Amino acid sequence: MRGKFITFEGPEGCGKTTQSKLVMEWLKSKGQDVIWTREPGGTRIGDAIRALVLDPEYGEMVDLTEILLLSASRAQHVKEKIVPALEAGKTVLCDRFVDATLAYQGRGRGMDWQLLGTLNEIATEGLMPDITMLIDISPEIGLKRAMEVDKAEAAAGEADRFEAAGGDFHRSVRDGYLYLAEHFPERIKVVKSRATVDETQEEIRRILSDVLF
Ligand SMILES: Nc1ncnc2c1ncn2[C@@H]1O[C@H](COP(=O)(O)OP(=O)(O)O)[C@@H](O)[C@H]1O
Numbered sequence: 001m002r003g004k005f006i007t008f009e010g011p012e013g014c015g016k017t018t019q020s021k022l023v024m025e026w027l028k029s030k031g032q033d034v035i036w037t038r039e040p041g042g043t044r045i046g047d048a049i050r051a052l053v054l055d056p057e058y059g060e061m062v063d064l065t066e067i068l069l070l071s072a073s074r075a076q077h078v079k080e081k082i083v084p085a086l087e088a089g090k091t092v093l094c095d096r097f098v099d100a101t102l103a104y105q106g107r108g109r110g111m112d113w114q115l116l117g118t119l120n121e122i123a124t125e126g127l128m129p130d131i132t133m134l135i136d137i138s139p140e141i142g143l144k145r146a147m148e149v150d151k152a153e154a155a156a157g158e159a160d161r162f163e164a165a166g167g168d169f170h171r172s173v174r175d176g177y178l179y180l181a182e183h184f185p186e187r188i189k190v191v192k193s194r195a196t197v198d199e200t201q202e203e204i205r206r207i208l209s210d211v212l213f
């Protein structure tokens, strides 16, 4: 049987990485065959593209270059990793996917929604998540958390190209995500980022249980 494809979305620092990895532990403890992956990245080629797209050194990157690079990373990811895993019956947990394109490049950058939909369709060959957990948080709190993670991970603690984009950009991204959730309520489930990691995880597990078991 084909595996389930679950994506995690939301603004910077909402807890996608933390929460999706906890979901992985949970599903593994139930005996499921699970892989965790992320975008941009997820493959060797994707990780090279990720480094390029996030590098604050490339401040001159135009919006079209950005979306074409992200789409290239996605095409490689879907074909090389996600589809083979699903076909092998694995559950695939993915930290960001097509909704990030509509929220970041559509709402955040103001790119044409239809063009982005077409690029998503091309890059994914029509593959869509079975369920998407949208972790909602105010951009102010999220960015603060994200910057703390950066500090812990890299000595420099520098904001990446998106983190550095400013408050208006991040407010638009959040609005974009909430708009998507309103329009695709069957697929996209909104979870408020709670005060603690555990409380948020509990709610995510409750929602996923309904879909998975
Ligand atoms: N519900 C929560 N409450 C408090 N802190 C959280 C919560 N979820 C995640 N965090 C913390 O916030 C930071 C950002 O989480 P992370 O998973 O890296 O976010 P994202 O991947 O969405 O950018 C981490 O330090 C993480 O431990």
Ligand SMILES: [Mg+2]
Pocket: 016, 017, 018, 095
């Ligand atoms: Mg993350």
